[in-house]
Amino acid sequence: MSFSALSRRRLTWALGAVAFAGALSPLSSYAADPLRVGILIPGSKSDKGWMESGYDGLVAAQKAQGDKVKVQMIENINYADMEQALTNLASKNQLVIGVGGQTQAAVLKIAKRFPKTRFSIVGGNKGEDLPNVAGYDVKQAEIAFVAGAAAAMLSKNGAVSYVGGMEIPSIVNAGKEFGKGAAYINPKIKYFENYTGDFDDVAKAKEATLAAIAQGADVHYHILNLGLRGMEQAAKEKGTHIIGSYTDRCGTDPLYIAYSITGVGYQVEYAIGEAVKGSWKPGYKAFGLAMGPKASDMTICGATPAMKTRIEQIKKDIQSGKIQVLEG
Structure with missing residues (x-):
């Protein structure tokens, strides 16, 4: 597979992270250790748009959760490289977040290969129902x-x-x-x-x-x-x-x-917060106006x-x- 220089740098950094075998047993069983979160931000975290909002939500979640979470982030990934990036994240983390509906097809594919890892799609729509995937619709x-x-x-x-x-x-x-x-x-x-x-x-x-x-x-x-x-x-x-x-x-x-x-960052915070509490659930969830002004x-x-x-x-x-x- 051909990688852009930036994608290669991101993935090289990511591959250096400590491996962790996630499991779909209750997340509370890992209470003594930080929740390992992998997040894929396909674009730039400083785009003044969707990706930056997602990154802001990640920063807010890290601030709120402190040492309860440990994050591995990959950003600026070409569509052709998305599956490999998600594979890398899924092999090392308990929760993997794809920021953007453009990650949905790749997440659904990779989630089948890692049934013990949880996945949340920020901007996910109704689609294939998998027991380890949550789709959050920003409406x-x-x-x-x-x-x-x-x-x-x-x-x-x-x-x-x-x-x-x-x-x-x-x-x-x-x-x-x-x-x-x-x-x-x-x-x-x-x-x-x-x-x-x-x-x-x-x-x-x-x-x-x-x-x-x-x-x-x-x-x-x-x-x-x-x-x-x-x-x-x-x-x-x-x-x-x-x-x-x-x-x-x-x-x-x-x-x-x-x-x-449109609450992109709010959904990132939500996914991490629910996982930390041990109340993360798979399935489609609509956000939008009904979820209040943060959403x-x-x-x-x-x-x-x-x-x-x-x-x-x-x-x-x-x-x-x-x-x-x-x-x-």
Whole structure:
């Protein structure tokens, strides 16, 4: 198998970790020893997006758990190298976390080879049911609808855009709901939707954003990793604005006028916390708005009282089923 230089460095470091044979006996039986956690962050832990949120959750979990956990992390892994990275983690840890739905197929495959190791997928969807795999659904489509509503409130031109990475169901559904949320506020809103095919392609994300700006879009939303840099470049050059994803960072960058919180880091904390307590369970688990603001929320930077009231009502209507959204 061919490895990028960065992937090789990460895996070489990881292979140096002390081996540990995990078991699906109660985790409490290891109470005298730290819980060994392996985490795969496929992209950059400083992407200002999904991966950074996951890493922030890992840092928070380490701070909260202290010497109860010992972590082995692999980041920046090519799709072709994902199975080998997960194999390495699974052979040395009791709990393995894949950050991102793009890890799901590889996790399900490797989990069958390591039935005594627990696996949690952050951003996992309903799929094959295995006794040692938990899938945590962030419900991106829910909060994308709310983000679309916020975008429509904030747009001066009556035009908004969305750029997604890989054109997979959860990313496409989020894009559709963003457009629906914008139309919920302004039925005449112009909406532009594009996919780059790669969460990390800066040039394609910039090109897609510039194309939308040329048609009038002045507020942009995304599900990107490092590709977000391209959206930032386009917005900065043309004087438009971005609704950020995953973490509330209001006040840190004038390009960003709102943030959706999708609880990626919260799910990492949850997986580790449950394992430490001995209450980790396999199976699909939906997070989203029903799990509270740490799991899913919307913040408009400098929101008016009217904006806040409207956003809160939309969130309630989604939870009650009055507003129907797609899965993902």
